[in-house]
Structures are given as C-alpha cells and as structure tokens.
Amino acid sequence: MESASVRLEPAAGSGPLTGFGNLVDKEYGTWWRTRRALLHNILWLSVINGFLLLIGLDEMGRNPYGILSELIEIFFRVGGFFAAIGIVVSTQSSVLGERKLGTAEWVLSKPVTREAFVLSKFVVNGASFIGLAVVIPSIVFFLQTLLLAYLQPSLGPFLLGSLLQVEHLVFYLALTLALSAWFNSRGAVSGVAIGFMFAGFIMPSFLPWVLVGTPWPLWEFAARAAGGNPLPAEAWQPIVVTLLWTALLVLAALWRFNREEL
C-alpha cells in the first residue's frame, strides 16, 4: 500500500520490553488525549489547593513564617492523604479492566510482551498522576503561599518533601497494579489498597515497630521535610523498605500477569 520508496521498517527488539514504546504512547493517550487529565487537574486543584482556601488563616496568628509552615504542613497532609486514595481509585482497573474487557487479549495478540504491558501502565499512570496531583498543585501552592503568607517555601526542603510524597504514591500505585493483576474484582483491589492505607492510622498505635517496614510514616516525613524540619534518625528505614516493597510489588504484578490466561 505504501510507495516503494518509503518502506515500512519492522519494529526492532525482541527482549522483555518489546512494544513498550508503543504501549507507553497508548497509555499516555488515555490520560492526555482524552478529558481524563483535565478532570484530574480540576479535581486535584480543587481538593488540595482549594482546601487551603477554606482554612481560617486568622487562627494561625500573624507571623508569616508560622502561616507558611502551617500551609506546608496542611498541603502535604491533605495532598498525601487524598492523592494516595486517588491513585488507587484511578488505577484500580488499569490491568483488571483490560483483562475483563478483552482489550488485554487483543493487545497481547500482537508482538508485545506482558512485561511491556504492565510496565507501561506503571510508568504512564505514575508519571501522569504525579504530574496532575503533585507537580501542578505544588506550582499553584507556591503562588498561594505568596498570596497568603507573602513568602515562598524553600525549594530544597520542599522538593525533598515532594520526593517522599511521590515515593508514597508510587508504592500505592505498585500495590494497586499488583492487586489488579491478582484479583478479579475492582472492589477487592481498591478495598485492600485503601484498607491498607487506613490500617496505617490504627496499627502503629498497637504495634509501633510496623512503621519501620511500611510506607505509613512517609507522608508525615514528607510534610516534615518540606517544612525544613529534620527527619528522625531512623527515617531511612521506611524510606528504603518502601522502595523495596514497591519493586517487589511490581515484580509480583509481572509474575502474576505472565501467568494470566487471557
């Protein structure tokens, strides 16, 4: 069908990531070539930045540094909490939905690996969600602090806090992907993931040592770091362990999806 002078080049690659680039583009399209990104943008600006407009600044005192510190604390706590729920809800059906609808069967009948299928979802969902629920609200937050406290947060600590928040979110993304590769019901996927998150509010009261091996303290660390406050000496433990958990959950998702009968 194409002219002889312009021949199609066969797609290269035969490794575990065969088809990854094309799948990334397809996943990117589900966020950015539909209204999904716009809706998320409006949602997260309303929830995170809008929340800051509702609080009574008069009660914080008149000290601008006090106001800024309070704003950072609220921004990271509200953002960390709602964004973690958001990433679970918005990605719960990314693998499961495609398994059930039959689009996974269609895509995987082409020369595309299952690893590429799962990892493209991990990368694009993670990047898009973080862009919409962390990066854009953070930029707006910088403008808000200027208007509300006539000050801006220090960039270094703020970025460190943001990185910890991203790590927290990426853990929940990996957990959701793994669950949606294992379970056959959306309710089970979101129930387990959000249930795990809420367990983080209760369990440390009874078993404080669990904080070392879970991502639960990360959003508190994020708020603390962003405000320029020092992290506890043992903070590296949950930070490293969460990275390991995230990697393990991604591997679990890949392992399970490789055995999925489509």
Added chain:
Amino acid sequence: MPNDPVIRTHGLSKAYKGVQALEALDLEVPGNSIFGFLGPNGAGKTTTIKLLLGLIRPTAGSAEVFGHDIVGDTIDVRRRIGYLAQEPRYYEHMTARETLRFTARCFYSGPKAALEQRVAGTLELVGLADKADRPIRGFSAGERQRLGIGQAQVNEPDLLILDEPASSLDPMGRRDVLAIMERLRERATVFYSTHILGDVQRVSDTVAILNKGELVAQAPIEQLLAGSDGIVYTIELRGNGSDAEQRVADQPWVSDLQVTHEHDCAHWLVRVADDAAAESQLLRLILADEHVVVTAFGRRTYELEDVFMSLVEENGDGER
C-alpha cells in the same frame, strides 16, 4: 516452500481446572490455504487459537507456527500473524485511525509517512475511510467487525487467524469477509473457525473438525465432501439397462454396483476403485446401449453439513 505447513501441533492439550478443553491435537495447516476449523460450541476451537497466539499455555504437547515454538518464541510467532477475535474489543475512546495506527506500530517502527499511508490504505480497504476519525464507541457491530479485519491485516500477515469472523455480520458483511479471505489467499494462509458451514464449503481448501476437544477429521474439502465410502458414481437412467449393467459390472475397476428401481427410472450406485478409468469409460459404457437414456450422471458428493453432523454425532453430540 509455499505449501509447507505453517501450523504444526503435536499432542497439543489444554485443561482448565481439570476440564479437558483440548485433547492431544495433531494438526497441520498447509501454507497459502484457507483452513476452516469447525466444531460445535465448546469443542476447543477458540482454545486452540489462543494457544497458537500465546494467550494461554498448553498443559501438554507443543506447536510451531512458521517453525517457531508457540511458547518460547511467541513474539516471533505473533509478528507474522494477524488475529481477529470472536468478540473483538478495542479502546473505545480511540478512533478507527488511532486503533489501526496503534496496531501498525506494534509491527513497524516507521517512517511515519509510510505508517500513515498503510493505515489510510487499510481504512479504505475495509470501508471505514469516512468514519476514520470517529471514536469506536459509536460504531455498529458491522463497523467493529470491519475494523477488526482491518487491524488483523494492517501488518500484511503471513497467517491470518480469524475466530468466527462472520458470526455477527449480515449477508453483505459476510460476503465482504469471504471476499477479503479469498483475496488474501494469494499471499497468506487463512486459519479461521466458524459455525457457518456454507461459507466453509465455499472458500476453504482444507477443513478440520473438532469435537469435545478432539480432532475428528482433517482433510482437503473435496475429500471430505466425497465421503468416507470411496468414490461412488450415481446414475439415473430410463429404459432397459440390463446389458449396460452387465457391461459395467464386468469392469475390473468397478468394485460394487447397486441398482434400485422407482417407477420407470433406475438408480445406479457404482463404487469404483480407479477414478480415472471410471471418469473416461463409465458413461460411454452405459451409452453404448441404445435402449437406455441417461437422465443424471455424477460423482456422489455430500454437503458439508451432512459430513459435519455425521462426524460430530459419531463422536458424541458435542455438548460438554
């Protein structure tokens, strides 16, 4: 070698939680043929197709497509295949053009202009050029099937696998699908499952019949339609044919001759051992007798439906 088997299975089996969906399938699909894969519901047709595509794994046996192992070299297998599922599903927010572009990019890296040209050509071929930029969610069943055929051949595959390609189509749509299959035969092998036996009889070169997960027949369509009772000629004639009957019965290549009478008409069933001899001599031997008038003469063939029903019933009714 164009007619080397493109698909070979050796004892290919699949069980789901103890239920045997496919039992030791040995299949050979010749190159550049249209291979009809028949069987009642639950016979194991879709299971076989999914195994060939690497969508499920065999519990026993093996298979090669173009010499590539379906488990170890599944990506190499899929590079040369176009597949249309029984109930094809696509991303509903995508347009037909985006869907074909996505599919084409699974096989080709570029250049972009050639890729777009291939996509546009495919849209034209399946009659979707005027709907190319509409989201699929608004497509009718027929349009979805056309898109399905388009995406299955956008890579100009060497092997096209179609699972019930015409089941949801009206007669016009079915005719179009069959025309596309016949056109593709020149450069590709078409392996397709269906319930529509008339279509199979019309376009297939070779047919395999599956029942309860087991292969009950595999043969070229002419052989299958000729039946299993050898080469039989049926002749209808009027007049006294006793001399002709004797002459025919004396031929060394005639293995059996049965004559029945109805009113003033005689029906002959002549089973022959040498078809070439029968073809050149049989009618002449009868017409040599000037007392008889031959009103019908031909080789007995069966309708595919008769063959299918008889094979399936011989092996159980096909219901699991």
